[in-house]
Amino acid sequence: MSGARLVYRVTQAAFVAAVILVWWLVSRNGYISPILLPPLTDSVHEFVLLIERGAYWPDLSVTLYELVVAFLIASTSGCLIGYLVSRSRFAVRVFDPLFAGLYSIPAILLFPLYVLFFGLGPGSKIAIGATIAFFPIILNTIAGFDYVDRSYITAARSMGASGLQMFWSVMLPAAFPVVLAGLRIGFILAFLSILGSETIASLSGLGHRIVSYAESMDPAKMFAYIFLAIIIAFLLNAFVSTVEARVRRRHG
Amino acid sequence: MRTSPGVARLGVIIALVLVWEVGVRLFGDPLFLSPPSHVAAALWQMLGNGPVMYALGTTLLELVVAFALAVGIGLPVGLVLGLQRFARGSFYPIVLMLYAIPQATILPLVILAFGIGPPSKIAFGFTHAVFPIMVTMVAGVQGVRPSLLVCARSMGASRTQIFWNVILPHMIPSFFTGMRLAMTSDLLGVLLAELYVSQAGVGHYTRLFTESFEPAKLFAIITCLAAIAVVLNELCRRAERHMSRWHE
Numbered sequence: 001m002s003g004a005r006l007v008y009r010v011t012q013a014a015f016v017a018a019v020i021l022v023w024w025l026v027s028r029n030g031y032i033s034p035i036l037l038p039p040l041t042d043s044v045h046e047f048v049l050l051i052e053r054g055a056y057w058p059d060l061s062v063t064l065y066e067l068v069v070a071f072l073i074a075s076t077s078g079c080l081i082g083y084l085v086s087r088s089r090f091a092v093r094v095f096d097p098l099f100a101g102l103y104s105i106p107a108i109l110l111f112p113l114y115v116l117f118f119g120l121g122p123g124s125k126i127a128i129g130a131t132i133a134f135f136p137i138i139l140n141t142i143a144g145f146d147y148v149d150r151s152y153i154t155a156a157r158s159m160g161a162s163g164l165q166m167f168w169s170v171m172l173p174a175a176f177p178v179v180l181a182g183l184r185i186g187f188i189l190a191f192l193s194i195l196g197s198e199t200i201a202s203l204s205g206l207g208h209r210i211v212s213y214a215e216s217m218d219p220a221k222m223f224a225y226i227f228l229a230i231i232i233a234f235l236l237n238a239f240v241s242t243v244e245a246r247v248r249r250r251h252g
Numbered sequence: 253m254r255t256s257p258g259v260a261r262l263g264v265i266i267a268l269v270l271v272w273e274v275g276v277r278l279f280g281d282p283l284f285l286s287p288p289s290h291v292a293a294a295l296w297q298m299l300g301n302g303p304v305m306y307a308l309g310t311t312l313l314e315l316v317v318a319f320a321l322a323v324g325i326g327l328p329v330g331l332v333l334g335l336q337r338f339a340r341g342s343f344y345p346i347v348l349m350l351y352a353i354p355q356a357t358i359l360p361l362v363i364l365a366f367g368i369g370p371p372s373k374i375a376f377g378f379t380h381a382v383f384p385i386m387v388t389m390v391a392g393v394q395g396v397r398p399s400l401l402v403c404a405r406s407m408g409a410s411r412t413q414i415f416w417n418v419i420l421p422h423m424i425p426s427f428f429t430g431m432r433l434a435m436t437s438d439l440l441g442v443l444l445a446e447l448y449v450s451q452a453g454v455g456h457y458t459r460l461f462t463e464s465f466e467p468a469k470l471f472a473i474i475t476c477l478a479a480i481a482v483v484l485n486e487l488c489r490r491a492e493r494h495m496s497r498w499h500e
Contacts, residue, residue: 004341011342036364093257094264104485105478106439111447112458112470116284196356196440200447207356214360222360229357237352 035219043223050224056206059225060232063194063205066122070129070190075183078134082141082179092146096139103135111197120203129194133186140182144175177248184240191236195229206232286468294468295475307454308476311446314370314453315484318377319438323431326382330389330430335419344390351383355441359448373445373453380441384433392426393419428492435488439481 020040026032027039050056085091110131114124148171156170198207206229213222269288276287286294298304333339333347359376366372396419404418446455454477461470 004337007338008341008345011338012346015343015346036361090257090260094260097257098261098264101482104436104482104489106436106443106481108440108443108447109474109477109481112462113467113474116462116465116467116470192354192356195354196359196444199356199359200444210357211360214364226357226361230353233354234352 035217038219038223042220043227046220046224047227050221050228056209056225056228059204059206059209060228062122063198063207063232066125066129066194066205067187067191069122070126070194071133071187073126073130074133074137074186074190077130078137078182078186079141079179082138083145085138086142086145089146092142096142096146099135099138099142103139107132107135108193108196111200114197115201120201122205125194125197125202125205128197129190132193133190136185136189137179137182140185141175141179144178144182145171147178148174180244180247184244187240188237191233195233282467283465284467286471290468291471291475294472298469298472298476303452304457304473307452307457308473308480310370310452311373311442311454311477312480314373314377314442314446315438315480318374318442319381319435321374321378322381322385322434322438325378326385326430326434327389327427330386331393331423333386334390334393335415340390347383347386351387355379356444359445362445363449368449368451370453373442376445377438377442381434381438384437385430388426388430388433389423392423392430395426396422425492425496428488428495432485432488432492435484439484443477443481 023037023040027034027037085095107128111124111128114127118124118127152170152174153166156166161170194205195207198205199211202208206225210222210225210229213219213225273287273289276285280287333344355376358379362376362379363372366375400418400422401414404414409417446453447458448455450456450459454473457473458470461467461473
């Protein structure tokens with residue numbers, strides 16, 4: 001087994017090496033316009049400069065600020081409304097298909113409207129991030145609380161649990177994993193949509209910087225920011241997965 | 253007698269539209285918000301507006317072509333990745349890593365490479381849609397119960413027979429799940445690219461209506477796009493449900 005695994009790793013390394021080699025050869029010999037694919041060494045050099053000088057911080061902080069505010073809005077409203085809806089079976093049957101139907105409309109369509117309402121600054125990105133994150137969060141909250149095993153509730157009630165006890169000791173622990181998954185999906189979707197909407201129309205942020213370097217025909221700097229955005233995406237992914245696993249282990 | 257949830261849902265929607273209508277008429281700034289009655293009128297006018305209809309048709313075409321390409325390429329590649337142990341071990345992690353890259357970052361590159369016309373939208377829709385298909389195909393192959401494979405093999409089925417009679421029928425539900433997820437991503441990719449830059453497509457009109465402060469028209473075109481999205485999503489969802497029921 002470990003022999004096969006070694007073969008896989010070697011193949012992967014060879015593949016990555018081949019990509020790098022092709023990039024290097026192609027950009028060196030000018031087969032592809034340097035505007036499209038700048039020399040790899042230039043891009044890496046720009047990336048190192050970017051990290052060394054910390055010039056990324058203003059844009060990164062804008063993007064992260066938008067993400068945090070959007071997620072706070074979406075998670076508070078999503079969990080609260082979701083919980084209130086889940087209190088009644090009837091409300092679940094009325095509202096769950098409504099939210100699910102709205103979820104199937106690509107929320108990015110609202111972005112032009114949000115630009116009209118909130119301007120080109122962080123406001124419109126926060127609004128789009130919050131809108132997109134809201135739906136998985138509320139749908140999972142409803143699903144989580146709605147599917148709590150009825151026998152638990154009956155048992156707790158027959159043992160004389162108060163409303164508050166019922167919530168903290170029965171409902172919340174049972175619904176928690178599903179709600180948590182919704183929060184994770186919402187967080188990632190918010191990040192992706194904020195990045196996307198920054199690309200479309202914005203004044204600052206990672207997406208904005210990538211576009212502005214593309215438009216000023218400065219591809220090496222653009223690739224440096226693309227590398228940075230990808231690294232941030234991987235870090236955020238790892239961060240939410242770790243948080244989810246840790247919370248789940250403690251309360252699961 | 254209790255109200256049925258469907259009727260109550262309709263009531264909620266009507267109430268929301270009424271609140272919107274009255275609220276906007278009383279307090280809204282006509283430069284930014286339009287009441288639904290104006291949107292409906294703008295929608296009606298838009299149906300007779302050739303260039304806008306043409307742009308919507310182009311977007312639909314971009315969506316369909318990108319989707320077809322993604323299925324045509326993602327399906328065989330996903331099958332090979334799932335069936336071939338070497339391919340899965342070596343290249344599936346690479347596919348997963350590429351899937352995790354936020355594609356909005358490469359949007360300017362796609363535009364630089366394919367121009368501002370439909371090809372770039374198709375390309376961006378394709379890169380969004382192809383990954384969910386590949387990943388669900390791999391998951392589908394891995395989900396085939398080993399006992400069925402052992403059973404078929406012990407009855408002397410050849411590799412081709414196993415593929416056609418055991419694996420492929422079992423792939424059908426995951427294939428349709430992949431199609432549904434791919435359609436969602438396809439919509440995101442194409443619309444993102446359209447909104448980013450567009451010559452005469454819907455992105456051109458959303459920008460035009462935003463910049464000329466014509467919210468009724470903007471709402472109307474967004475409504476049309478939302479309708480396209482809902483229909484396409486619903487088609488895929490129905491197909492998925494139908495095929496997975498057949499599989500049960």
